[in-house]
């Protein structure tokens with residue numbers, strides 16, 4: 232098993248995300264994260280999928296994706312040659328001033344941002360590789376995670392003319 | 395640009411695609427398109443159940459090699475099509491299914507007869523369209539036909555809201571369409587063809603496994619040329635049955651669960667397997683991991699996703715089967731002269747074939763499935779089209795009915811749909827009225843869609859139903875006999891009906907054949923008849939199909955008797 236990033240350019244129109252996710256479900260492929268959003272071309276969206284899978288299964292995912300009529304292009308991104316990021320919002324319990332300070336310090340170390348503070352909670356926005364987000368989460372878990380939202384990975388290959 | 399309604403645009407677009415016949419049933423949500431049919435030369439065949447409309451379109455499409463068209467209304471009309479669409483999808487048959495949908499403003503409100511048919515059919519179609527304006531219809535129809543028949547064919551659904559059918563708009567009929575996410579690989583990669591050539595030339599025990607792709611791309615001559623050039627024996631998958639003349643000295647017949655004993659035994663002995671337009675289904679190769687470990691595999695397929703899906707292969711050739719075989723033969727003829735038939739492998743093949751003859755025991759009755767099918771073959775011209783239902787009837791056909799003229803056989807091999815054969819045979823008859831068309835049936839399957847007898851009479855599509863009547867769901871009974879210690883449940887069909895009377899009730903012809911003599915006469919009568927004929931052949935409910943590869947086992951574990 233290996234961690235893989237698959238990037239697909241798809242038609243930006245209704246029903247496409249359903250077709251893609253339905254294919255993953257029907258073929259019994261397990262996906263770890265999936266993110267969708269617009270691209271530089273208004274009629275195309277990019278779907279980024281991360282999976283933990285065998286080589287053979289990953290190849291099948293790519294081929295089955297390519298087979299979908301609405302999928303215009305599929306690339307398997309080389310992890311070492313790719314910039315990939317995820318954004319997480321983490322709302323933590325922070326009632327006493329000392330834990331509040333500790334969380335702010337940890338967030339700084341991770342280049343996170345404090346985006347919301349209430350009497351009893353503090354919300355951190357953190358961007359980075361999924362590993363970095365996992366690491367931050369494990370460091371702050373003991374304060375009490377009230378809510379957590381992650382976007383899934385967005386990725387682009389490094390370099391300028393490569394696609 | 396012309397002004398017309400959505401349904402006018404639809405029917406005109408269908409005519410432009412060369413559609414001359416549609417199978418279907420009207421209802422509230424597709425009445426506008428039906429109304430437009432009254433002003434068209436397109437022939438409409440009224441079915442008695444939409445499932446049969448889809449199977450008819452499927453049978454028509456498989457014989458014509460272009461999409462058969464079926465119509466259904468929204469809601470239950472559309473859901474009734476589903477089995478037929480799924481059947482076509484699994485067998486890569488070209489089809490365009492057109493459903494009515496509730497008006498745009500009603501979609502998503504659980505309106506009367508609303509059903510999210512696109513949600514239901516997405517996994518069993520090549521693509522689904524829902525035009526949101528009349529102006530989109532011509533392009534969608536053109537794209538639909540192109541998708542359905544090109545590359546690896548399959549069904550396409552076009553779901554048209556009723557008010558879009560009625561809307562009047564300026565429309566244009568495009569000559570060219572572009573689908574940027576779709577470009578079927580037609581021509582093979584020459585380097586891969588060269589690697590295939592090397593492997594084939596080095597092989598000591600080569601074998602060809604021909605699948606449905608040979609039928610779809612009509613590559614019968616190319617296949618035969620290749621086999622004869624290198625004297626390679628040919629097995630087929632069940633879907634590939636009849637891709638190669640089964641009376642040819644190199645033909646070993648279908649492999650798989652109900653394959654020929656010699657084919658199953660010999661394919662696993664080969665050292666180089668050339669799989670052509672085949673998808674290594676579990677029915678054909680048994681256990682995936684066990685199959686083909688010792689052999690090198692070359693795999694030709696137009697669908698890149700088939701490469702490595704069920705089986706890792708050594709040389710993938712992605713391309714149209716016909717184009718790929720042509721490239722292969724061309725390259726090979728530069729390298730070798732035609733081989734003689736005296737190599738040790740062919741000698742071995744003939745020995746195995748002889749030794750396997752004893753496996754095919756016959757049942758003691760006077761009239762049996764095996765004997766009946768041999769008789770049918772004897773009397774049926776080789777250009778006749780044959781299809782089957784599902785069950786023992788299908789497997790006996792695999793074993794005992796040789797297809798001599800390539801391209802004259804098809805069956806629901808992927809989904810295994812009972813009730814497919816009869817309506818599909820009617821579709822095939824519509825595609826090729828000049829040849830006899832026979833559905834080899836079991837009573838359970840025929841029961842499911844027998845109401846299409848009405849269509850054979852009203853629409854003058856006389857087919858022959860060759861009904862091997864064991865008064866039971868024979869295949870299931872055989873499994874209960876073999877794997878459940880004869881604990882029978884849910885297999886008894888003794889309640890009838892009397893199929894001779896059923897045929898007569900529809901003004902078709904019914905003949906009961908209780909001896910080989912009567913069967914001989916019945917077949918001759920049926921071949922001359924201008925109405926559909928049901929030949930009801932009572933056989934022993936305990937006549938089993940052997941040889942047999944039990945599910946979940948490998949080809950080598952073939953069982954040859956109870």
Ligand SMILES: Cc1ncc(C[n+]2csc(CCOP(=O)(O)OP(=O)(O)O)c2C)c(N)n1
Pocket residue numbers: 783784785786787788810811812813835836837838839840862864866867868869870
């Ligand atoms: C629509 C559908 N339902 C159930 C089955 C499961 N099934 C496979 S074979 C079979 C029995 C078929 O009986 P019959 O048509 O009488 O043929 P026989 O096996 O007796 O020749 C059944 C129920 C199926 N293949 N298709």
